[in-house]
Amino acid sequence: MKECILYKKLKNNKARCNLCYRYCNLGENQIGFCGVRKNIKGKIYLLVYGKPSVMHLDPIEKKPLFHFHPGSFVFSIGTIGCNFNCQYCQNWDLSREKAIENIKNISPGKIVSLALQQNAKGISYTYNEPTIFLEYALDIAKIARKKALFNTFVSNGYMTKEVVNKMKGYIDAVTIDFKANGNDNFAKKYISIVSEKPIYDTLLELKKSKIFIEITDLIVPGIGDNLDDAKKLVLWIIENLGDETPIHFLGFHPAYKMLDVPRTEFGILEKHYKLAKELGMKYVYLGNINKPNYENTYCPKCNSILIKRDFFSITKFNLTESKECPKCKTKINILD
Ligand code: SF4
Structure with missing residues (x-):
């Protein structure tokens, strides 16, 4: 505590x-x-300071971060609890859990030692919402930085501006996970938040703070798959974060209280992919669906395959040392 x-x-x-x-x-x-x-x-x-409920070495592509240290491994930790109440939470056994007493204590220094022992390049605060265990995450991140490890959050973005200020200088990259396709009605009914506006405000703060951003958008069939909502989200990203921001449309699978909703069909995800491309997004991906061609990074100018992926593995890396397309020399938004 x-x-x-x-x-x-x-x-x-x-x-x-x-x-x-x-x-x-x-x-x-x-x-x-x-x-x-x-x-x-x-x-x-x-209450969960020093009490991680899950620790795992993951490929960074699993966060997903495709443009930040691609091909590296991150030591990933999460606790119990969450500030959202998603009716289809994929990690509900963590987010809805209440019992803390029996969780083993692990100090921030020990977490960093474990990450180094496993040859991780960074630490990711993920699985549940890291904002709610900020004090623990920041204490780990400060030690990790001294040991030349980077730090990333996988977050719902519902944090205040003060939190982003605290992250500055310690958290290097953030995946912001839209769970409602930018639609407030969906957010109220299925996530128990009043509005998604704070998430957009967080994105602006993160950009101002020069923290690397990738976006995910979960496409829930029938109730959170509206293309007009996706269009609004994409246009907002282009205007405010830039067309080089990577975006991942993720397939839904039935979980927690929404076991009666089917998996997202490929056709629905493909429509989102095409829409984002047509609107001008340069790096668009599909996730949670077995379609490797939609996991690759393509040159936005000449369409060469720059990074070929198979699930979370990189099978071909075709970029110059200065992260340019080797064919047409277009500079690619990749941080390494
Ligand atoms: S305001 Fe604080 S206590 Fe309330 S849900 Fe958010 S993080 Fe938890």
Whole structure:
């Protein structure tokens, strides 16, 4: 347990958490919506500090980050809890879990040692929403930086501006995961948030802070697969983040409370892929569907295959040292 940052003490031993847009007002002994931040005698504490529930060495492509240290491995950690309540959460056994007592304690330094032992190039805070365990993530990230490891978040983006300020200088890349195709009605019904606007605000802050961004958009058949919504999202990205921002449209698979919704058909994903390309996005991908041609990186000018992928493995890397297309010399947005 550790005292949290970014909270405000209020009268009568109440306190407000300023970490995410839920801004939970907590009375004594109350726990926030995320399940991991508790008011004890007027101060908010992080209950999962030093308590990762999952640790795994993953290819960075699994986050997915396709343009940031491609082909590297990241030591990935997550805790229990979440500030969203997605009805189709793919990691619901973590996000909805409440029991903390039996989770083994692992210090930030030990996490970094484990990452180094496994030859990871970086650490990824993922599986559940890393914003809710920010104090733990930042303490790990600070040590990791000193050992020349990079740090990445896989996030729903529902964090406050203050959180992005804290990430600056420690978190190098973020995958922002849209779960509702930019549609507020969907967000209210299936995620339990009022609006997706804060996610767009976070993206602007991340860009300002020069943190590398990739976007994912989960396409839920029948209820979150509207092409007009996808168009709005893509046009916003082009205008505000740039057409070189990688975007991944992900296939849905039935999980948690939405076991009756089928997997996303390839045809629906392909329409999203074509739309984003037609609108001018340079790096578009499909995920959670076995279509390797849609996982490759193509030169946006001459269409040569620059990085060939098979699931999360790179089978061909065809870029110059300065990350140009070897054929037409177009500079490719890849950080290594
Ligand atoms: S991080 Fe948790 S406690 Fe803080 S505002 Fe968000 S849901 Fe509430």
